[in-house]
Amino acid sequence: xxxxxxxxxxxxxxxxxxxxxxxxxxxxxxxxxxxxxxxxxxxxxxxxxxxxxxxxxxxxxxxxxxxxxxxxxxxxxxxxxxxxxxxxxxxxxxxxxxxxxxxxxxxxxxxxxxxxxxxxxxxxxxxxxxxxxxxxxxxxxxxxxxxxxxxxxxxxxxxxxxxxxxxxxxxxxxxxxxxxxxxxxxxxxxxxxxxxxxxxxxxxxxxxxxxxxxxxxxxxxxxxxxxxxxxxxxxxxxxxxxxxxxxxxxxxxxxxxxxxxxxxxxxxxxxxxxxxxxxxxxxx
Numbered sequence: 001x002x003x004x005x006x007x008x009x010x011x012x013x014x015x016x017x018x019x020x021x022x023x024x025x026x027x028x029x030x031x032x033x034x035x036x037x038x039x040x041x042x043x044x045x046x047x048x049x050x051x052x053x054x055x056x057x058x059x060x061x062x063x064x065x066x067x068x069x070x071x072x073x074x075x076x077x078x079x080x081x082x083x084x085x086x087x088x089x090x091x092x093x094x095x096x097x098x099x100x101x102x103x104x105x106x107x108x109x110x111x112x113x114x115x116x117x118x119x120x121x122x123x124x125x126x127x128x129x130x131x132x133x134x135x136x137x138x139x140x141x142x143x144x145x146x147x148x149x150x151x152x153x154x155x156x157x158x159x160x161x162x163x164x165x166x167x168x169x170x171x172x173x174x175x176x177x178x179x180x181x182x183x184x185x186x187x188x189x190x191x192x193x194x195x196x197x198x199x200x201x202x203x204x205x206x207x208x209x210x211x212x213x214x215x216x217x218x219x220x221x222x223x224x225x226x227x228x229x230x231x232x233x234x235x236x237x238x239x240x241x242x243x244x245x246x247x248x249x250x251x252x253x254x255x256x257x258x259x260x261x262x263x264x265x266x267x268x269x270x271x272x273x274x275x276x277x278x279x280x281x282x283x284x
């Protein structure tokens with residue numbers, strides 16, 4: 001196997017924040033979900049396999065020897081299809097300047113087509129060894145925050161040496177689209193806003209300036225974007241059959257079940273009940 005990026009080392013003077021590693025073991029049949037949508041996840045499958053669904057992909061099977069990327073802002077849940085052991089890496093690098101970031105290599109190879117995304121890659125031997133080292137630190141309880149920052153850099157270093165530019169572009173694309181601080185602000189706060197005025201306030205902008213900057217950055221009006229994101233998140237909630245419809249109504253502040261039905265018909269194409277039935281049938 002050739003490693004085409006080996007001789008193209010990106011310089012990095014980055015200090016990642018919210019950087020953490022943990023080992024997770026789940027018995028077959030157990031269902032879990034990400035506990036924080038405001039951070040990036042790298043999920044390394046060490047043993048077993050699991051089926052994972054998020055707002056960006058549906059029913060992906062993650063097997064031993066593979067790594068999955070779940071970017072910030074993405075709801076995610078999974079079910080263990082066998083006894084599974086995962087090494088989960090959480091980190092936040094969304095507001096750093098590209099020229100001082102270890103992911104500068106990725107930023108400089110951004111995709112022009114934002115619809116292209118592949119959420120998992122096969123892990124090379126070097127990354128498996130690195131996973132074993134991190135797991136040992138966790139088991140021995142010898143780790144600290146400074147060590148995790150170093151290990152984060154090492155993991156990204158391995159990514160940039162053992163995968164092609166095309167693989168890296170596709171894998172990390174959702175995160176490399178967030179290097180603009182304004183976009184990061186929007187993705188951090190939009191769930192708490194029910195309209196354009198509220199989102200502008202949360203991001204610290206006057207309404208007219210916010211609309212202008214938003215349109216330039218996202219290429220759609222704020223209201224249309226908020227409706228689309230709301231529909232995406234509701235669709236994800238509907239795909240989780242254990243969540244009662246009444247809880248979804250409360251979470252998204254619908255005034256009534258009829259209001260919820262009307263929204264789903266208009267923006268998702270059918271009633272909540274029918275959408276949920278169709279999703280369950282498709283997953284069987």
